[in-house]
Amino acid sequence: MIITIARESGSGGYTVGAMLAKHYGIPIYDRDSLSGLAREQGIYDTMPMFFDELPAQGFLLALSMGASVKQINKPTAEAMTKLIGHQDCVIIGRCGNHxxxxxxxxxxxxxxxxKEARIAYKMKHWNFSRKEAEDIVFHSDQNRKDYHKFHTGENWGEAKYYDLCIDAIRLGHENTAQLIIQYISAVLA
Known part of the structure; x- marks a missing residue:
């Protein structure tokens, strides 16, 4: 089983993912761990834009030369599939849902x-000033939106691209994890 979690900044998606990984006894992969795995397997240098969310100049150049999004992103999907294989895991971000x-x-x-609750979460848990937290939430969400659109052609956060969209702030992280566990039990039984 693969659980993919995309998340708005400050919504606790990583925390929920860690709870799910612990519950199922499976690894959790995020940007840093996937970049490390890609380096170990010698594929990082072929697509650093994907693993580290670097600017998209290479993508834009390829499009200007007539390549399609599908042609550009096929190697990315193949690399992720190679890294993960058939193991059970939680993947944070990295267009895993796609x-x-x-x-x-x-x-x-x-x-x-x-948004206000996510800013407050960043201030409390990361000791950011209000301005820092606002900037981080805004820029992280914008970068994730652009990154997802760039690599998939899809709108990040649009419900039809996910099995579940959950207000993890309102529900709370533990309740969110429990809801996902119940959902998984129902659909993968």
Whole structure:
């Protein structure tokens, strides 16, 4: 089973993912761990834009030369599939909902929440000033939106691209994890 979690900044998606990984006894992969895995397997240098969310100049150049989004992103999907293989895991971000969509054991989640509550979460848990937290939430969400659109052609956070979209701030992280566990039990039974 692969659980993919895309999330608005400050919604607690990583925290929920860690709870799910612990519950199922499976690894959790995020940007840093996937970049490390890609380096170990010698594929990082072929697509650093994907692993580290670097600017999209290479993509734009390829499009200007007539390549399609599908041609550009096929190697990315193949690299992620090679890295993950058939193991059970939680994937945070990295367009996991798109890349692993055709696996019957994939459950894709999008966590979101009230913007003010997400800013407050960043201030409390990361000790940011209000201005810093606002900037981080705004820029992280914008970068994730652009990154997802760039690599998939899809709108990040749009419900039709996920199995569940959950207000993890309103529900709370533990309740969100429990809801996902119940959902998984129902659909993958």
């Amino acid at each position: 890349i692993f969509r055709n696996r019957k054991d994939c459950v894709s989640i999008f966590t979101h929440g009230d």
